[in-house]
Amino acid sequence: MELAGRKDVPEELTWDLSLIYPTEADWQADFDAAAALAERIGREFRGRLDDPERIVACLDLYEQLEQKFSLVLHYADLAVSVDYYDTASQERSAAVFTKLAEAESALSFIRSEISAAPDDVLEAAIARAARSKNYLKEIRRDRPHRLSAETERALAALSKTFQTPSDVYSMAKLADMRFPSFTVDGREYPLGYSLFEDEYEYERDTAVRRAAFEHFSAKIRQYENVTAAAYNAQVSTEKVLATLRGFPSVFDYLLFDQKVTREMYDRQIDLITEKLAPHMRRYARLIQKKNGLDEMTFADLKLAPDPDMDPRVTIPEARETVRSALSVLGTDYAAMVEEAFDRRWIDFAKNQGKSTGGFCASPYGRGSFILLSWNDRMADVFTIAHELGHAGHFARANAAQSYFDTDVSLYFVEAPSTMNELLLAQYLLRTNSDRRFRRWVLSSLIGNTYYHNFVTHLREAWYQREVYRIIDGGGSVNAETLSGLFRRNLELFWGDAVRINEGAELTWMRQPHYYSGLYSYTYSAGLTVATGVARRIEREGERAVEDWKRVLSAGSTLDPAGLAALAGVDITTDRALLDTIDAVGGIIDEICALTEELEGITV
Numbered sequence: 001m002e003l004a005g006r007k008d009v010p011e012e013l014t015w016d017l018s019l020i021y022p023t024e025a026d027w028q029a030d031f032d033a034a035a036a037l038a039e040r041i042g043r044e045f046r047g048r049l050d051d052p053e054r055i056v057a058c059l060d061l062y063e064q065l066e067q068k069f070s071l072v073l074h075y076a077d078l079a080v081s082v083d084y085y086d087t088a089s090q091e092r093s094a095a096v097f098t099k100l101a102e103a104e105s106a107l108s109f110i111r112s113e114i115s116a117a118p119d120d121v122l123e124a125a126i127a128r129a130a131r132s133k134n135y136l137k138e139i140r141r142d143r144p145h146r147l148s149a150e151t152e153r154a155l156a157a158l159s160k161t162f163q164t165p166s167d168v169y170s171m172a173k174l175a176d177m178r179f180p181s182f183t184v185d186g187r188e189y190p191l192g193y194s195l196f197e198d199e200y201e202y203e204r205d206t207a208v209r210r211a212a213f214e215h216f217s218a219k220i221r222q223y224e225n226v227t228a229a230a231y232n233a234q235v236s237t238e239k240v241l242a243t244l245r246g247f248p249s250v251f252d253y254l255l256f257d258q259k260v261t262r263e264m265y266d267r268q269i270d271l272i273t274e275k276l277a278p279h280m281r282r283y284a285r286l287i288q289k290k291n292g293l294d295e296m297t298f299a300d301l302k303l304a305p306d307p308d309m310d311p312r313v314t315i316p317e318a319r320e321t322v323r324s325a326l327s328v329l330g331t332d333y334a335a336m337v338e339e340a341f342d343r344r345w346i347d348f349a350k351n352q353g354k355s356t357g358g359f360c361a362s363p364y365g366r367g368s369f370i371l372l373s374w375n376d377r378m379a380d381v382f383t384i385a386h387e388l389g390h391a392g393h394f395a396r397a398n399a400a401q402s403y404f405d406t407d408v409s410l411y412f413v414e415a416p417s418t419m420n421e422l423l424l425a426q427y428l429l430r431t432n433s434d435r436r437f438r439r440w441v442l443s444s445l446i447g448n449t450y451y452h453n454f455v456t457h458l459r460e461a462w463y464q465r466e467v468y469r470i471i472d473g474g475g476s477v478n479a480e481t482l483s484g485l486f487r488r489n490l491e492l493f494w495g496d497a498v499r500i501n502e503g504a505e506l507t508w509m510r511q512p513h514y515y516s517g518l519y520s521y522t523y524s525a526g527l528t529v530a531t532g533v534a535r536r537i538e539r540e541g542e543r544a545v546e547d548w549k550r551v552l553s554a555g556s557t558l559d560p561a562g563l564a565a566l567a568g569v570d571i572t573t574d575r576a577l578l579d580t581i582d583a584v585g586g587i588i589d590e591i592c593a594l595t596e597e598l599e600g601i602t603v
């Protein structure tokens with residue numbers, strides 16, 4: 001069974017990119033307008049940004065330019081993400097990238113000149129600015145790390161080239177890797193990247209599940225050297241840039257943009273590794289016992305404690321469930337959910353060459369675009385709730401803030417999305433009193449929400465920190481080093497509860513996040529905030545919801561600690577994280593108690 005080609009997918013399962021531009025001609029017109037605006041800004045302001053009034057006028061035009069480029073780029077890029085075989089959209093996307101890099105390079109004088117302006121001029125511009133106030137404050141903060149105008153221009157001109165490692169990774173994974181089918185007991189099974197991650201990892205039949213893992217691992221192993229080389233190029237480049245810009249370490253460089261202290265970063269990795277491990281090992285033992293497995297291996301970790309229960313849902317049912325669950329956030333929020341379905345913001349389809357996983361992109365002022373692979377499962381409803389969390393965040397932030405102030409720190413960006421998963425779980429627990437269903441919902445919180453953010457991505461974060469330590473020390477990495485690190489990482493966390501079988505060490509090959517700096521750990525940070533806020537909403541209702549909405553609207557006008565504080569959660573100490581880990585432990589205890597009550601199995 002081959003996946004369908006993109007052109008054979010029913011339209012109602014696809015997103016509607018005409019919400020960004022009704023026709024290709026409109027796209028082309030805006031693309032040309034952006035290019036013309038870039039030229040105009042250069043003509044009018046180059047060499048003249050030594051005056052507060054002109055600085056503000058220039059940035060007002062620059063904001064318009066950035067908005068236009070963002071729309072033009074999203075339109076081209078989103079088309080590529082659903083069909084890597086579509087060479088026309090590939091070419092469109094490459095054309096925008098080239099033009100954008102050209103414009104950014106030509107306009108790099110804006111930051112350089114403002115950065116070089118005398119203090120009193122910069123301060124006067126900050127005082128006068130309406131839409132670009134925070135943008136200017138950022139320039140002030142970034143000043144010590146600015147290089148000469150010529151160097152900045154050269155770096156900006158190379159921005160497309162800096163994307164090469166990530167492009168190589170995607171091409172190897174999505175275009176070159178073709179998985180042959182495999183056979184178990186005389187029966188043939190098709191294999192593919194998302195088939196493996198969406199289906200086989202959850203497969204009940206142990207022989208099929210483990211065979212799929214083996215064949216999947218064997219195929220990706222053929223690409224381990226090209227993937228490691230791409231990754232080494234990525235992290236080495238980051239280190240070079242960190243040094244050029246005068247950061248003492250690559251960590252300081254990567255955390256600078258996130259406005260996160262090294263302490264906040266290390267806390268997530270260290271505390272979760274140490275304190276969550278005992279709870280997760282108990283959960284692994286429960287899965288093993290409940291499923292009657294001879295041993296627990298890495299390939300079995302996605303099994304549910306109650307795999308016979310896998311609630312199926314249709315898309316209309318998903319819509320109704322998500323709308324009801326999220327209406328706790330207000331009627332305007334529920335209306336956005338309706339709009340997402342009515343106006344086709346979501347790409348449900350499964351087809352060849354489509355990006356794996358899920359994401360939400362929110363081009364300024366044009367709604368949101370959510371990519372996922374729909375499999376008729378309640379688990380997919382959690383994905384929709386998650387992605388709608390991003391949509392709801394940027395709908396509010398984009399409406400309330402200038403384009404410059406919607407650049408939310410990665411540390412916080414997964415809070416609104418994971419929060420919606422928790423709200424969905426709260427709703428399901430409230431509206432159904434069946435004990436077995438209760439266990440299913442709690443298990444889904446652990447097996448998906450917390451597993452994804454506090455285990456999968458956090459293990460990646462631990463590994464990534466080790467990689468950057470090597471790079472910071474002047475070293476480099478190859479496939480062997482990376483596999484060795486990942487094996488040690490998994491063994492450290494799972495102890496003797498899980499056997500780290502062959503192939504598990506290749507998990508480092510499976511995430512595109514590594515091409516976005518210190519991204520992986522932020523999932524756990526966002527969920528820590530989300531857990532605090534979701535509990536507040538359960539306890540305090542309306543008042544907590546109002547605070548949360550203010551946070552969503554604040555965009556990037558506050559740093560992560562400031563946003564969390566506004567939502568009533570203090571993330572400057574261990575407390576919020578320890579409370580979250582306790583909550584996770586409590587849920588696992590309840591799942592174990594329910595299993596004892598329902599089936600008499602004790603762990």
Ligand SMILES: [Zn+2]
Pocket residue numbers: 386390414417
């Ligand atoms: Zn997300």
